[in-house]
Amino acid sequence: MKRMKFYFDTVLHCTQPINQHDFLLRCIPQELPEQRVLEMKLDISPHPTGGGFGMDSFGNRTYSGRIPEEHNDFRYTISGRVERNDKRRSPGMPLPCYRFPSVLTAWTGVFDDFLAPLAEKLEGKNSLEMAEIFRRAIFHYFVYTPGATNVSTTAGEALALGKGVCQDYTHVFLTLCRHFHIPARYVSGLPEGEGASHAWGEIWYDGLWYGIDPTRNCDADESYLKLCTGRDFRDCPIERGVFWGSGSQMQTVFMKVTSE
Known part of the structure; x- marks a missing residue:
């Protein structure tokens, strides 16, 4: 707590x-x-x-x-x-829309190239393990660059650039998870510390939501304050x-x- x-x-x-x-x-x-x-x-x-x-x-x-x-x-x-x-998270079922691509998280050809070197690592892994592999890969692939993208930039466009901010990292993460039928949602909120608001992802695994932050390459744990959730940024301004x-x-x- x-x-x-x-x-x-x-x-x-x-x-x-x-x-x-x-x-x-x-x-x-x-x-x-x-x-x-x-x-x-x-x-x-x-x-x-x-x-x-x-x-x-x-x-x-x-x-x-x-x-x-x-x-x-x-x-x-x-x-x-x-x-x-x-520890007080309650089990339930995610909204069906979290299983499918949204406007900003549609799959494009650039994801095939990004995914190719990860194929062997993903074999036999459960949803949570796969999400952690995606988190690390995105963190090491992207260069955090304010101003390189905007709120309308899609996951595919950001991945092609290889740079962006937290919403772009999160959109790419959600796209990968949903492609593998892992329910995933966008979260806007405030992590411990100071600065600006932040975004990260949550995946549904074994009846519970797990927070994952690809921008910082860590779990979004109890030090993260949640403001709103949705399919992508468009649901969470x-x-x-x-x-x-x-x-x-x-x-x-x-x-x-x-x-x-």
């Missing part, structure tokens, strides 16, 4: 005023058997009208609202305490919205997670 304090702050700055801003956030920590939210505070500026908590089709907690007046900066900050205990206005945008993100 592990207890952690978390702080997550995001500022969206617009060079020209915007208004009629409708938004949806997925920065709310999940309530799961293995993850319990002990304390939580969400601050949003400017203050929205008609805001409220909800849940999407993947079971992720959400907060949506509207800011009708003009503003240049949109800021949301969430902080609190959580308890993580993987921490922030999404529409507004009236023009000009360019700049986003600043900072998070910090510490053990108690």
Whole structure:
């Protein structure tokens, strides 16, 4: 069991005023058997009208609202305490969609070349062992390169480049797992430490979900705080919205997670 304090702050700055801003956030920590939210505070500026908590089709907690007046900066900050205990994971069945390719995790020819040197290592291995082989191979193949890809980059495109960020590592990992009929899902969240938000994968094996982080080449254990899950990044944007206005945008993100 592990207890952690978390702080997550995001500022969206617009060079020209915007208004009629409708938004949806997925920065709310999940309530799961293995993850319990002990304390939580969400601050949003400017203050929205008609805001409220909800849940999407993947079971992720959400907060949506509207800011009708003009503003240049949109800021949301969430902080609190959580308890993580993987021994409390409950058995069940994964959603069927986690077994099949999604828009960003479709199989392409570049995966055949990547997989060829791994063929012998995969023989006779169970799903968890195969996932760990994929994790190590992706970690050693990729060069972590911010700006080389974007949120629309597919797993095949990222693999062809051989570089990207955590979402690309995760998309390639999910593509490989699903190709071998291993149910796998995308996770957005906050690992222990400080910096920006992170993404990793989870696979379904022997009735339970196991977290695997190909970007860091490690298990996503109790030091990882889960915010939302889905088929790929498109199901897990921490922030999404529409507004009236023009000009360019700049986003600043900072998070910090510490053990108690």
